[in-house]
Amino acid sequence: MLFEAAVLQMPKSLNLTIVLGVACVLVGCADQSVVRKPLAAVEAANSHLGRMSNVRTTAYTRAEKGGRRNALGTYLSGHHVMSAASDWSRFPLGTRFRIVSTREEFIIDDYGTALVGTNTIDLYKPTKLEMKRWGARNVDIDILQWGSEEKSLQVLGPRAKHSTAQRMITALQKKTPSSNNGVAASSRQVSAKASSSRTLD
Numbered sequence: 001m002l003f004e005a006a007v008l009q010m011p012k013s014l015n016l017t018i019v020l021g022v023a024c025v026l027v028g029c030a031d032q033s034v035v036r037k038p039l040a041a042v043e044a045a046n047s048h049l050g051r052m053s054n055v056r057t058t059a060y061t062r063a064e065k066g067g068r069r070n071a072l073g074t075y076l077s078g079h080h081v082m083s084a085a086s087d088w089s090r091f092p093l094g095t096r097f098r099i100v101s102t103r104e105e106f107i108i109d110d111y112g113t114a115l116v117g118t119n120t121i122d123l124y125k126p127t128k129l130e131m132k133r134w135g136a137r138n139v140d141i142d143i144l145q146w147g148s149e150e151k152s153l154q155v156l157g158p159r160a161k162h163s164t165a166q167r168m169i170t171a172l173q174k175k176t177p178s179s180n181n182g183v184a185a186s187s188r189q190v191s192a193k194a195s196s197s198r199t200l201d
Contacts, residue, residue: 049143051100056120059134060085060112061127070110071155077107078126085110085122089171092147093155097121100140108147113164149176 062068062076070076071093076083081096084106095108104123112122121141125131149172156172159165 049146051140051142052097053140054138055141056118056136056138057099057134058120058122058136059125059131060122061125061131063128072109074109076110076124078124081105081107083107083109083124085112085115085124086120087111087116087118087168087171088147088149088152088156089168089175090119091121092149092172093152094145094147095143096145096147097141097143100142105144111164111168116164116167 068075070083070085082104084097086095086108088108088111091108093108096105097107098105106121106123108121110122110124114120115122123134125134153169153172153176156165156169160169
């Protein structure tokens, strides 16, 4: 009698085992597709990451024309992650990199007139002595995080009347044509404000 009960119970437990096995396989496949989508997005966003060889760098300090503030209006950073300037159409705002030889980390948060149209990165140094010691060097850099061309355009848009900003905007728009409308609109708003303030004089 005990044997008959065990035989009757076996198909039920076998069915339960099969159902659980199929459920695990389905859940495993679903998890993989969910993981693949974000990984693909991360890989696409990080396609610029890696080592860049022989990048020309120069140095600047707060005692120069731009003063203590970067293009965002915040103080230049000379701490763990230091400020750097570039042509934002080459190295967009927010690009984070490390110099291979010194292990110093920088983030692009500024731009300069002399940098537009070049691949040069201007590194912020806290003192004139450090700036002079650095001079101009070609170095290898590791890109840790690529910046945002869209954010670059947002910051540059209101400054479109200046030739430096306009040159970077034009170069960025060639790369990201979908953002042309937003920058054109903000440029028109700046122009409208400027002309309305002139008529009030």
